[in-house]
């Protein structure tokens with residue numbers, strides 16, 4: 464049944480008052496009956512007092528209803544205001560906040576909770592919108608380049624060598640696009656909870672060695688020194704393939720941003736209190752400007768757009784962060800005074816899952 468709170472409250476107040484008054488009236492009638500029993504005929508008492516008592520009961524009950532109606536109105540008014548304002552909030556107007564005239568702490572609490580929820584939704588929607596805009600932008604640039612090159616090549620008869628050059632460059636762009644879409648797919652699948660970490664005992668120092676050997680050519684080419692500091696016991700149940708990606712992205716950035724003849728320091732160590740592993744990668748590059756640090760793990764975020772574009776997908780750190788989140792760990796970026804950037808990844812041993820009962 465669809466009854467308003469105001470009406471329900473008013474009717475219940477008035478009904479309670481009416482029943483109470485009826486009981487009092489009955490008691491008064493009975494008392495007078497006992498008191499005047501020997502002097503006056505009971506029928507006379509009843510006929511004299513009953514209508515008066517009934518009138519009083521009716522009057523006070525009606526007055527209670529009116530009072531309760533007014534009181535309940537002021538109690539439920541903020542609910543109506545909150546409902547009306549919340550109804551107007553849509554995907555495009557999530558920056559609106561509810562401003563009900565709620566003086567009581569309960570309503571103020573409710574309004575605060577709703578506004579915090581709107582705030583979280585607003586942030587999530589903004590991130591989503593920005594990601595969509597960034598993806599379209601990142602897709603358009605290589606596709607435009609690809610199209611331009613092919614159009615120019617087709618404008619006249621070319622030598623097989625020229626065609627080969629165009630095809631090579633097209634292949635490079637396509638490889639970059641493929642890598643980008645695979646990275647994005649992995650990040651979004653992790654964030655949507657569609658991927659599980661396939662944990663197996665993993666020696667993180669070994670993973671780092673694997674990643675370093677893949678970067679060996681570039682490290683040599685730039686004359687970089689790699690300092691390894693592998694402490695014993697840096698082994699934990701981790702998704703090996705995913706942690707390989709994390710190590711690769713961090714080391715790839717360190718190689719990319721460290722000037723020639725610079726130094727990269729990699730540390731792996733067991734996590735003392737909780738168990739698990741810490742992986743740290745530190746370089747002697749320019750570091751990350753402090754104002755950019757809070758954004759560095761967002762997809763497609765690059766400090767130096769012009770310099771970084773083309774040399775990576777802009778998804779390396781976002782992917783590393785997603786993988787670390789999947790493992791219940793944390794990733795932090797810092798600047799080491801006098802050196803470059805430092806990335807710390809903590810990968811704790813997962814809490815044992817409660818065993819389902821029989």
Ligand SMILES: Nc1ncnc2c1ncn2[C@@H]1O[C@H](COP(=O)(O)OP(=O)(O)O)[C@@H](O)[C@H]1O
Pocket residue numbers: 712716717720746748749750751759764765766767771774775776777778779780781803804
């Ligand atoms: N070791 C580092 N030193 C300085 N800046 C870094 C370092 N690692 C990452 N960054 C900054 O973070 C941005 C994002 O990194 P990443 O997600 O790996 O994307 P990409 O390497 O494709 O540019 C980089 O463009 C760069 O501006």
Ligand SMILES: [Mg+2]
Pocket residue numbers: 712715716775777779780
């Ligand atoms: Mg990178």
